[in-house]
Amino acid sequence: MPDLLKKPFGTHGKVHQITPESAGWRYVGFSLYRLRAGETAAEATGDREVILVMVEGKARITAAGTEWGVLGDRMNVFEKTPPHCLYVPNDSDWSLVAETDCTVAVCSAPGHGGHPARRIGPEGITLTQRGTGVNTRYINNIAMEAEDYCDSLLVTEVFTPDGHWSSYPSHRHDEDDYPDITYLEETYYHRLNPGDGFGIQRVYTEDGTLDETMAVKDGDVVLVPRGHHPCGAPYGFEMYYLNVMAGPLRKWRFKADPAVQWIMDRDAK
Numbered sequence: 001m002p003d004l005l006k007k008p009f010g011t012h013g014k015v016h017q018i019t020p021e022s023a024g025w026r027y028v029g030f031s032l033y034r035l036r037a038g039e040t041a042a043e044a045t046g047d048r049e050v051i052l053v054m055v056e057g058k059a060r061i062t063a064a065g066t067e068w069g070v071l072g073d074r075m076n077v078f079e080k081t082p083p084h085c086l087y088v089p090n091d092s093d094w095s096l097v098a099e100t101d102c103t104v105a106v107c108s109a110p111g112h113g114g115h116p117a118r119r120i121g122p123e124g125i126t127l128t129q130r131g132t133g134v135n136t137r138y139i140n141n142i143a144m145e146a147e148d149y150c151d152s153l154l155v156t157e158v159f160t161p162d163g164h165w166s167s168y169p170s171h172r173h174d175e176d177d178y179p180d181i182t183y184l185e186e187t188y189y190h191r192l193n194p195g196d197g198f199g200i201q202r203v204y205t206e207d208g209t210l211d212e213t214m215a216v217k218d219g220d221v222v223l224v225p226r227g228h229h230p231c232g233a234p235y236g237f238e239m240y241y242l243n244v245m246a247g248p249l250r251k252w253r254f255k256a257d258p259a260v261q262w263i264m265d266r267d268a269k
Contacts, residue, residue: 055077
């Protein structure tokens, strides 16, 4: 069985570290720090570009030779306010000092030196509704295709109300055949509200060679190497996830599962 569900390996410090090597793919990396006020974290980017996402809390950040000041004002991710983020190119480094207890995501992918370090958000990020009915969810786009901040990375936040579905109708982006579809690896960093709840995520291919359904808990990460990947929030539990995607082309093109294409066609009318 594929090891797609990654549990945090602690409650403090660096609690996730997913690399292309550990995931068995080529592009996406994802790490997560949970720090107490006054604690520090630092990394070199090497041949990879990075977006630091202040999921919760505040930190004073230095990166690419520049002091960026204190980033972050969202103390609880379910406030749904736009995040403070920082883009750091390859062949650079970054360091931070936590001003409050904080959760910091480190999203990475191959970098080519095509973009300078820069702040991303909260200005310019607007919580946007997507979907209808119990497929309604709310999106904070951090660096998707329309935002030309990066060489490879695509990053977004999604808030799914309790009892709703997300990343649905089921879709896949696992072939390099632009403009019909693009190959993008993807990670989902999940949070639940209340935090003792659970969500459901399925990762499956149409031919059934991959078909895993996982109960995700607060702080878990799901890997999506290929296939469709819908998720659901049970009644009473709100779901957040931070998506990181990357592949050979920084374009998001997907195909729906034929079994649910009629839903996508109907809702597009």
